[in-house]
Amino acid sequence: MAKLSLMFEEKLVKEVPVGARPVTIGRSPDNDLPVDNLAISNYHARVYFEAGRLVVEDLESLNGTFVNDLRIERATLHDGDSIWIGKHHIKVDATGDTAIPVNAGRKAAAPKLNETMVLDTKVRRDMLQQAAAMGERSQFSPSRIKMPTLVVLSGKVDQKEYVLINKITVIGKSPMATIRLRGWFKPNMAAQINQRDDGYYLGTGDVQPSINGARISGPVRLNDGDLIEVCGVRMNFIIRD
Amino acid sequence: MLADRVEGELVQIASSGLTDVGRVRTNNEDSFRVVEPLSLFILSDGMGGEAHGEIASAMAVETIAEYATQPEHDSGATLHGDEPNNNWSPKTKRLKNAIHLANLKIYQSAQKNPEQRGMGATITVVWVDSEKLSIAHVGDSRAYLLRSGTLQQLTNDHSLVAEQVRRGLITPQQAEESEMQSVLLRALGAHPDVEVDVDEIAVLPNDVLLLCSDGLTRMVTEPEIAGSLQAETNPASAAQKLIELANERGGLDNITVIVARFLDESPKGWLSWLRRGPSK
Numbered sequence: 342m343a344k345l346s347l348m349f350e351e352k353l354v355k356e357v358p359v360g361a362r363p364v365t366i367g368r369s370p371d372n373d374l375p376v377d378n379l380a381i382s383n384y385h386a387r388v389y390f391e392a393g394r395l396v397v398e399d400l401e402s403l404n405g406t407f408v409n410d411l412r413i414e415r416a417t418l419h420d421g422d423s424i425w426i427g428k429h430h431i432k433v434d435a436t437g438d439t440a441i442p443v444n445a446g447r448k449a450a451a452p453k454l455n456e457t458m459v460l461d462t463k464v465r466r467d468m469l470q471q472a473a474a475m476g477e478r479s480q481f482s483p484s485r486i487k488m489p490t491l492v493v494l495s496g497k498v499d500q501k502e503y504v505l506i507n508k509i510t511v512i513g514k515s516p517m518a519t520i521r522l523r524g525w526f527k528p529n530m531a532a533q534i535n536q537r538d539d540g541y542y543l544g545t546g547d548v549q550p551s552i553n554g555a556r557i558s559g560p561v562r563l564n565d566g567d568l569i570e571v572c573g574v575r576m577n578f579i580i581r582d
Numbered sequence: 583m584l585a586d587r588v589e590g591e592l593v594q595i596a597s598s599g600l601t602d603v604g605r606v607r608t609n610n611e612d613s614f615r616v617v618e619p620l621s622l623f624i625l626s627d628g629m630g631g632e633a634h635g636e637i638a639s640a641m642a643v644e645t646i647a648e649y650a651t652q653p654e655h656d657s658g659a660t661l662h663g664d665e666p667n668n669n670w671s672p673k674t675k676r677l678k679n680a681i682h683l684a685n686l687k688i689y690q691s692a693q694k695n696p697e698q699r700g701m702g703a704t705i706t707v708v709w710v711d712s713e714k715l716s717i718a719h720v721g722d723s724r725a726y727l728l729r730s731g732t733l734q735q736l737t738n739d740h741s742l743v744a745e746q747v748r749r750g751l752i753t754p755q756q757a758e759e760s761e762m763q764s765v766l767l768r769a770l771g772a773h774p775d776v777e778v779d780v781d782e783i784a785v786l787p788n789d790v791l792l793l794c795s796d797g798l799t800r801m802v803t804e805p806e807i808a809g810s811l812q813a814e815t816n817p818a819s820a821a822q823k824l825i826e827l828a829n830e831r832g833g834l835d836n837i838t839v840i841v842a843r844f845l846d847e848s849p850k851g852w853l854s855w856l857r858r859g860p861s862k
Contacts, residue, residue, distance in 0.1 A: 457629040457722075457764045457796075459702055459772040508736050509727065509783060517713065517784040530786055535734045538747040539754055544732040560732055 343395050344434040345388060345424075347374050354429070363389035366426065367400075380404050380427030388418070388431075392582060395435055396565070397424055408564075411553045415566035488581040489541055489563075491534075496574030497523035505541060510534040512571050513546060522572055532571045535560065541578070548572060593785075595621055595710060597842035598817035602825045604797055605833030611635030612795050612838040613643040621710035622650055623840045627723050627795040629769070630701030638703040638771055641691065642684045646707055649680035673711040674780050677718035681705055681770070681778045685720075688771030702771035706737060706793050710842075715791070717781045721769050724799060726807070727783065728790040733808040736783060740768035763800070791842040794824070797835035801828040817841040 343359040347366075357364055357373050366374045367385040376385070382402035389396060395418040399406035407425040408416045418424070420435035489505040499521040503510070511518040515529035522531060528547035535542045542560040549556050550571040552563070563569075567578045597618065603610040611628035613636070626642040628635030670678075684705065692698040704721025717725055717736055722744070725736040738744065742765040743757040752760070768776060785791075790811050798807070806827060814820035820841045828837045 457627075457766060457769075459629075459766045459769045507783070508781060509729070509734050511784070511786070515786065517786055530730060533729065533732060533734075535732065537735065537754075538738070538744055538757075539750075544730070546730045 343390075345374065346432040346434065347376065348430050348432055349428065359388055359390065359395065361390070363387045366424075366431070374431070376426065376429050378427050378429065381429070385426055386424070388424070394418075394565075395433065402426070411555060413553065413564070413566060414568075416564045490579050490581050491520065491569070492577045492579055494568075494575040494577060496572075496576075498574055499523065505534060505536070508536050511546070512550075512574075520574075522574065527572055534563070543569060543578075593710070593713065594845035595842050596817050596845060597621075597623065597840065598821050599623070599625075599838070599840040600818070600821040600825055601836065601838040602829065602833070604836050605829055607836060609633065609636065610836045611639055612797070612836040613639035614793070614838050614840055615643045615647050616840060617647055617651070620650060621842075622647070623708045623791070623793055623842060625706045625723055625793040625795065625838055625840055626770075627704045627721065627797075627836070627838070628701070629703065630698065634698045634701035635703070637691070637698065638688050638701040641688050642681075642703045642705050642770055645684040645687055646677070646680040646705070649683055650676060650709065670780060671711055671714065671716060671782060673709050674716040674718065674782055677707050677709055677716055678778050678780050681707070681718055681720060682776065685770040685776040686774060689774050692771055702769040704766070704795070705770055708736075708791060708793060708842075710785070711782075713785055715783045715785055717779075717783065719779045719781075720776055721766055723793070723795050726792040726794070728792065728808055728811045729786065729788075731808065731812065733792075733804050733811070736781065738779060740779075741766050763796075785844050787844060787846045789844045790820075791840075791844070793838075793840040795836060795838040797833070797837035798824055798828050798839055800835065801831040801833065801837070811841065815843070817843050 344356060345359060345364060346356045347354040355374060364374060365372045365384060365387045366376065367383050368376060368381045369383040384400050385402040386397060386399050386406045396415060397406065397408060397418055398415045399413060404427060405412045408422055418433045420433065422433040424431040491503045491505065493501050503520055510520065510533065511530055512520040512532045513530040514522050514527040530546040531548050532546045532550040533544045535544055541563045543550055543552060543557065543563055544560040549558060550569060551557065552561055553568050563578045565580045569576045569578055597616055599614050599616045601610060601612050601614060614625045616623055624643050624646050626639035628639030630638060688703060692701050704723040706723040706725050707718045708725055709716040719737040720740060722739040722741045727734050727736055742762050743760045745767060746752045747754055747757050770776060792811065802824065807824065810823045810827065811820055814823050821839045824839050825837050
């Protein structure tokens, strides 16, 4: 089970588990994690499970919710992340649920190998079933169809939203671009979104895009709810079921 | 080298392929082929004891090169029982068929010759189709595209660890440290049928395409690969540099790389005017 530890200056204030019910965080005493500080809104944020992923959502708080330095409206949490609200932070311990045996497959596949080998069909099926039973965290989770989508909030482009299906999605004025920028002086290849095994990454092109207001200089993994800005176009990265 | 575009325009590609046995092994089980007139790039990493890995990878490469160079009368036909996807270009379909054929040949050869039991091969093929790349792939060799300084893998590894990362079970770092890296979920020659991944990607000027066997990617990190491809604009020197790097790190496996650079637009000036006529 996932666990949240409320910390103040490296001192543990309170620990709560995250179960079926959301954990609420705020200044009001009826929160699961009450934080008595004027910088915190009455109902500031909440943390809950959605489709097997641990999610934090800011409840339109005055001073904002941050995950590892980035201000978020909503973000998927990973083991070891820190949620910052005012001067407090909440450590995320998701190891419990992900009881994923990094070594899960090892017994089944037995021999220690330097030589490349191909799994036979039965072993392969067993291992993948075992794997499927464990994981729902991935953006490519096999049991649900996830549609990573960019929803355009403002700016001149050719569509209102884009479902990311390609390995590389180019944002630019080029006719080859998937997300086509309109207007004078827009670069052909402004930025790119790359699909990797562990998720989607926003990378630079002729310009440096920003994620949640922070300019990036190299590929950065996108989280559900991230706000992307490229050449005056603002888009939300959302993973839809 | 110049490859004809469908529209009659020119896309210029400079390419080079190179293979090396590495520092540990005594035989090279990798095979590759650059078919320049077709802008076709083929790479295969063989497996199986004795000399059989070499047989399998050579069979894969030769079968595909031959199939691709045949007259195109049946290019759109689906050779094998996959779902026909009519959205793929004829070249992409043709590559897919070629890989099914190669798989069957390797499988049958291994059935007929008991000493070849267990032989198999990976395959990664990229065919430049006017402004698109047709990509077809089975196994854990890789195709990458370097674009604006970002190196993007175009193929999914069909290895157990990569599948575990895709399912969110382990992190990419854990995958790199895993002892299970050599376990493949798919390869040519293991079964009479094989699932082939295909994809199409638009190319842009200045893109650099890299095909490589795992002898490179197990030894050299992606940022280092990106750095070498940016530093060495000549494809032959880039290929040489990557192989040197892999050998410096230990060269535990055979290393094969194919580097293709898409040059910045067609040549400008009077030469291009002569070739293409005045632009409209």
